[in-house]
Amino acid sequence: MRTALAGRRLTAAVVGEAPEAAWEEHVQRAAHPVAYPALRSARNRPVVRVPRIGVVVSDAALAREVLLDPDHFSKVGPGAPSDLWTPVLGPSVLLNMEGAEHAALRRALGPLFSPRAVRRLVAADGAGDTDGAGVLPDLTRRLADGETVDFAAAVSAQAGAVICGMVGLPPTDDAVRSSMAAAQTITGMVRLHRHGLTRSQVTQARAVLERLTAPARAAYRAGDSATVPGRMRDLGLSEREAMGAVGAFVLTGTETIQSFVPRLVAIAHDTGWTARLLADDAQLRRRAVEEGLRVTVPTPAMLRSVRGPASVGGVPVAAGDRVVIATVNCCRAAGGFDPDRPVDPAVRHLWFGAGPHFCLGMPLAVAQVDAVLDALAAAASDGRVPVVGRRRAAHGVLVPAYRSLKLSMRAVGGAGFPEVAA
Numbered sequence: 001m002r003t004a005l006a007g008r009r010l011t012a013a014v015v016g017e018a019p020e021a022a023w024e025e026h027v028q029r030a031a032h033p034v035a036y037p038a039l040r041s042a043r044n045r046p047v048v049r050v051p052r053i054g055v056v057v058s059d060a061a062l063a064r065e066v067l068l069d070p071d072h073f074s075k076v077g078p079g080a081p082s083d084l085w086t087p088v089l090g091p092s093v094l095l096n097m098e099g100a101e102h103a104a105l106r107r108a109l110g111p112l113f114s115p116r117a118v119r120r121l122v123a124a125d126g127a128g129d130t131d132g133a134g135v136l137p138d139l140t141r142r143l144a145d146g147e148t149v150d151f152a153a154a155v156s157a158q159a160g161a162v163i164c165g166m167v168g169l170p171p172t173d174d175a176v177r178s179s180m181a182a183a184q185t186i187t188g189m190v191r192l193h194r195h196g197l198t199r200s201q202v203t204q205a206r207a208v209l210e211r212l213t214a215p216a217r218a219a220y221r222a223g224d225s226a227t228v229p230g231r232m233r234d235l236g237l238s239e240r241e242a243m244g245a246v247g248a249f250v251l252t253g254t255e256t257i258q259s260f261v262p263r264l265v266a267i268a269h270d271t272g273w274t275a276r277l278l279a280d281d282a283q284l285r286r287r288a289v290e291e292g293l294r295v296t297v298p299t300p301a302m303l304r305s306v307r308g309p310a311s312v313g314g315v316p317v318a319a320g321d322r323v324v325i326a327t328v329n330c331c332r333a334a335g336g337f338d339p340d341r342p343v344d345p346a347v348r349h350l351w352f353g354a355g356p357h358f359c360l361g362m363p364l365a366v367a368q369v370d371a372v373l374d375a376l377a378a379a380a381s382d383g384r385v386p387v388v389g390r391r392r393a394a395h396g397v398l399v400p401a402y403r404s405l406k407l408s409m410r411a412v413g414g415a416g417f418p419e420v421a422a
């Protein structure tokens, strides 16, 4: 079921591409009109210096070499994530740490991402309730009843409910909305061509984060093991470490999900994969989800600061240089969405990073994606499939995403929605 692109306002650069590739390009450019084309222009060279951006790596094997060598390429230092996040989150929040302290904090946080803990968090929006309350049961019900829903908003509400679970808030509509808005206010300040935040951005980000994590602090102090902050205390984390980790989870783990799931469903729609994605076949779904991650790359780049003289793929680098792993280039070199094509081992899971900073939240991410797909599959149990209608890309966000993506159920083989870009 390939749909025609009638999006008049898609840029000339994407005209002529397959619909899923054209929409992806549009979503990426809406988020980063300057940095994305600059990164993509480096895609045919394994390593190249790009003025104002850094030493850009577009080859998966070289990217792994950098990520697995924290002695030379660090997350702490000029141009690294520490420049962005330390002023806001403090010095010890995993993504701005290295060495033994980093490994110890990761070990301490590990149990929060056990299968049981993750199931509990994902069910925090009420998905497991027997009375059917909650974001995902509501999504299933509305679709099954024939409503057109904004799928991007539903995924955002679900991601917000998980944040509420993490910070120890009940997932009321208001709490969910304001948690998501708070996370986005902070991440939306980040631009790849700037190495840090301005002083006023740091002040604003700190104030927003302080409000967002206030209930987490109270939950930590109360030591309630039913909450994530309470569990952090049980696991031996100090209040400072626990609040830093909550902040890091909120900033890394919400927009990625909000970005990925609607883009996956849109790609499945554009390539005729929806029925297979939602079929009762775990292996097929896993392949389609992994392929969706490979082509969307929700975290399009990873930053490292060079600690001392070294070389990357033959290009000499010096202390203080910034290395930009263009994960989006590394992962997309193999071509467009095709779950039937074997994945190059160098690329596999690179979308979650590699080495000591490999995504700690991967089990939670996978569980969240599965929960949303289960909700769609439940609506499709009568043989209809969700069909994408009008969609709009989000502008000025850190993680490229759809601002809205309309879905409704149609009989397989029935006419889809006309496609309209914004």
Ligand code: HEM
Residues within 6 Å of the ligand: 094, 095, 096, 106, 248, 249, 250, 252, 253, 254, 256, 257, 260, 297, 298, 299, 302, 303, 350, 351, 352, 353, 354, 356, 357, 358, 359, 360, 361, 362, 364, 365
């Ligand atoms: C599709 C969703 C996600 C993707 C594609 C993704 C991707 C990544 C990547 C690429 C990194 C490594 C960055 C680097 O090395 O510079 C990372 C780290 C991290 N992610 Fe995720 N992530 C996702 C969801 C989540 C979720 C749901 C959480 C939940 C809390 C999370 C928490 C983290 C944390 C805490 C780190 C830092 C780990 C460290 O520095 O030791 N992520 N993620």
